[in-house]
Amino acid sequence: MGATVSQDDNDSDCHTHQSPINIWTKMALYDPFLKPLKIQYDPTTSRKIVNLGHCFNVEFDDTSDMSVLSDGPLNSRYRLRQFHFHWGSSDKDGSEHVIDGNVYPAELHIVYWNSQKYESFEEAAKHPDGLAVIGVLKLTNRITLNLVSLLIQGKEHSFTKYNLARLLPNDLDYWTYHGSLTTEPYFECVTWIVLQRAIPISSAQLTRFRGLLCTSEYEKPVPIMENHRPVQLLHDRVVRSSRL
Ligand SMILES: CC#CCNS(=O)(=O)c1cc(S(N)(=O)=O)ccc1C(=O)O
Numbered sequence: 001m002g003a004t005v006s007q008d009d010n011d012s013d014c015h016t017h018q019s020p021i022n023i024w025t026k027m028a029l030y031d032p033f034l035k036p037l038k039i040q041y042d043p044t045t046s047r048k049i050v051n052l053g054h055c056f057n058v059e060f061d062d063t064s065d066m067s068v069l070s071d072g073p074l075n076s077r078y079r080l081r082q083f084h085f086h087w088g089s090s091d092k093d094g095s096e097h098v099i100d101g102n103v104y105p106a107e108l109h110i111v112y113w114n115s116q117k118y119e120s121f122e123e124a125a126k127h128p129d130g131l132a133v134i135g136v137l138k139l140t141n142r143i144t145l146n147l148v149s150l151l152i153q154g155k156e157h158s159f160t161k162y163n164l165a166r167l168l169p170n171d172l173d174y175w176t177y178h179g180s181l182t183t184e185p186y187f188e189c190v191t192w193i194v195l196q197r198a199i200p201i202s203s204a205q206l207t208r209f210r211g212l213l214c215t216s217e218y219e220k221p222v223p224i225m226e227n228h229r230p231v232q233l234l235h236d237r238v239v240r241s242s243r244l
């Protein structure tokens, strides 16, 4: 199944590092100097799950380097901020990154910011090396996120001691390229790290995602049926692979 490339207004000359992209695996360059990802995670840093209206975020305490990402393609230590998901109106689409023209039913993004170089997340987001996002294309069907308490926009619920490892495959081989946020303000501040392995998501979990509402309790209920951005032009970028 092909993926159309968006020609949206972010495709002007100064926006040539936009995300997501279609990763053509045969065109990816194996880089033997890429290190294995080093993910240090402390479950006590998970704080709450919030319905933002266009998606939901699981947010972490990022006031110190307790849950961090380092090595891999990175030259600094990056602090865990939040994770969220993208999904589609049917199981046939939903991921943001596309692999060899194949779209997956959902995508997890784990967002980190460069706390070694910048004072705050907001400051880091203004710089090309400010953020690092791990993308997991097919999600584990071990996700049992209880979203009932999140039904309407603006709702939040405490979410503590979450075991992030449940969302990650054992094999952490990855593709990496420089790109952008896939939502407003589309800043080109992200080192994308898209994992090459994972376990497909359950259809029941996708249905629960689509049951979330982007409306408040006083409005006519409107579900968040999909929240994935079309793929963008690669331009002069090269995608590197951690695996031959
Ligand atoms: C300034 C700024 C900013 C973006 N914030 S985020 O990196 O947490 C983020 C990142 C992404 S994504 N899809 O680019 O990783 C999506 C949504 C969000 C969000 O605000 O909730």
Ligand SMILES: [Zn+2]
Pocket: 084, 085, 086, 109, 182
């Ligand atoms: Zn995202």
